Amino acid sequence: MMDDIAILGVGMHPWGKWGRNFVEYGVKAARDALADAEVGWDEVQFVSGANSVRCGYPGYVSGSTFANALGFTGCQLSSSYAACASGATALSIARAQILSGVCEVAMVVGAETTPKGFFAPNAGERHEDPDWLRFHLVGATNPTYFALYARRRMELYGDTPEDFAAVKVKNSRHGVFNPNARYTKEYDGDDIANSPMVADPLRLLEICATSDGGAALVVSSLEWAASRGVTDPVRVSGISTVSPTYPNSVIELPYLASDSWAAVGDETMTFKDNIAGRAYEEASVSPEDLDFAEVYDLSSAYELDWYEHIGLCERGEAAQLLRAGDTALGGRIPVNPSGGLGAFGEAVPAQAIAQVCELAWQLRGEAGHRQVEGAKVGLSINHGMFGHGSSVICTR
Numbered sequence: 001m002m003d004d005i006a007i008l009g010v011g012m013h014p015w016g017k018w019g020r021n022f023v024e025y026g027v028k029a030a031r032d033a034l035a036d037a038e039v040g041w042d043e044v045q046f047v048s049g050a051n052s053v054r055c056g057y058p059g060y061v062s063g064s065t066f067a068n069a070l071g072f073t074g075c076q077l078s079s080s081y082a083a084c085a086s087g088a089t090a091l092s093i094a095r096a097q098i099l100s101g102v103c104e105v106a107m108v109v110g111a112e113t114t115p116k117g118f119f120a121p122n123a124g125e126r127h128e129d130p131d132w133l134r135f136h137l138v139g140a141t142n143p144t145y146f147a148l149y150a151r152r153r154m155e156l157y158g159d160t161p162e163d164f165a166a167v168k169v170k171n172s173r174h175g176v177f178n179p180n181a182r183y184t185k186e187y188d189g190d191d192i193a194n195s196p197m198v199a200d201p202l203r204l205l206e207i208c209a210t211s212d213g214g215a216a217l218v219v220s221s222l223e224w225a226a227s228r229g230v231t232d233p234v235r236v237s238g239i240s241t242v243s244p245t246y247p248n249s250v251i252e253l254p255y256l257a258s259d260s261w262a263a264v265g266d267e268t269m270t271f272k273d274n275i276a277g278r279a280y281e282e283a284s285v286s287p288e289d290l291d292f293a294e295v296y297d298l299s300s301a302y303e304l305d306w307y308e309h310i311g312l313c314e315r316g317e318a319a320q321l322l323r324a325g326d327t328a329l330g331g332r333i334p335v336n337p338s339g340g341l342g343a344f345g346e347a348v349p350a351q352a353i354a355q356v357c358e359l360a361w362q363l364r365g366e367a368g369h370r371q372v373e374g375a376k377v378g379l380s381i382n383h384g385m386f387g388h389g390s391s392v393i394c395t396r
Helices: 022-037 056-060 062-070 086-099 130-136 142-157 161-175 189-194 222-227 271-283 300-309 318-323 340-344 348-364
Strands: 005-016 046-050 076-080 105-112 197-199 212-220 234-240 292-295 377-384 388-395
Touching: 005 022, 005 086, 005 222, 005 348, 022 056, 022 062, 022 105, 022 212, 022 348, 046 062, 046 086, 046 348, 056 062, 062 076, 062 105, 076 086, 086 105, 086 212, 086 234, 086 348, 086 377, 086 388, 105 348, 142 197, 142 300, 142 318, 161 189, 161 300, 161 318, 161 340, 212 222, 212 348, 234 271, 234 348, 271 300, 271 377, 271 388, 292 300, 292 348, 300 318, 340 348, 348 377, 348 388
Parallel strands: 046 076, 046 105, 292 377
Antiparallel strands: 005 212, 005 234, 105 212, 234 388, 377 388
16 A cells, blocks of 8 residues: 555564663664664664653653664654553654655664563652552552453453463463563463462463563665565554544543543444554454454453454453454464563563564564464554554554
8 A cells, every 4th residue: 555664674672671771672673673674774764762751861862862872873863752652653653754755764663671560650749640640549550450450341241360361371372482572481370370469350470560672663665665675575554543532431541530421422432442443444454354463461351352442352252252262373363472561571662663573573474483374464552541542553
């Protein structure tokens, strides 16, 4: 399609708790992406950085920070923050530059060094900040937030803790084969059941950790790719960064209240449904066209919500899909063949980019033992706080 761009190269710094400067992770990922693309750093015309708010001022201006570390060349720069949607936002900016003709080849890069433990609000008294308030007023840490969603599934659809554990078991079997994942151990149901309860009904192994890591992409116009002999690239065919629409009746923390559906509202098309919907529309594909998906599994229960939001099944049917083996490698529609964020942990600016790296490896047929056979269309999805959508569809 005329609005597609090419993914020429992908790169990643392995996830872990390395305790080093986040720039090191981003530079490693960027250099790997350049080598993969067979593109010189001096050929990159635009750098789109995904920001980290936990890494000091260099994290707030990540485009400049990474360009400086690689060697300033006079290329144009952008830096963007959208919480967990930062990587997709950075990619959307690069795509816009390419499709508008401002540049022909661009780099997208994100990386983070995270503190020990689960994320906490930034220091200070910020009574006008909904994120600060949800910690201090409601006591809703991230694991609490994930547990509320799990409880919602149990109440509405009859899902069980065993279903949530089965998600982790499935993803761990995939993550074993991912050299960039932090956790490459295969877990069984007993391992899950014996791990500490963190926020009922979710146990420690079912909640995404925080990690250090980095990921990068080299993207270009299809014409520039062809000029380099790349005639059948993996293509970015759709990106969604939509906001919620009024009314949005499901409370999305850090917001502490929702809109009223007394007179209007469509429960079949909530914010998270719309994120995927926009990407499908741009790519001119439907859920039936997907060969696999990378979804936002900040908890094992959360993954089941995304099955429904991206249209793999009807409301309340996600656990049935899981139990049937449809979302495992070899199943009808594998979900998180990378191992998911549960295998990686959260390095916030990098994670949406890392998802696109996995889309590219799968569509190239380069995913090794976690390869989805014959993959031609893949979707990634997550979302950022304060109403940032994040979904990318890649095709080949």
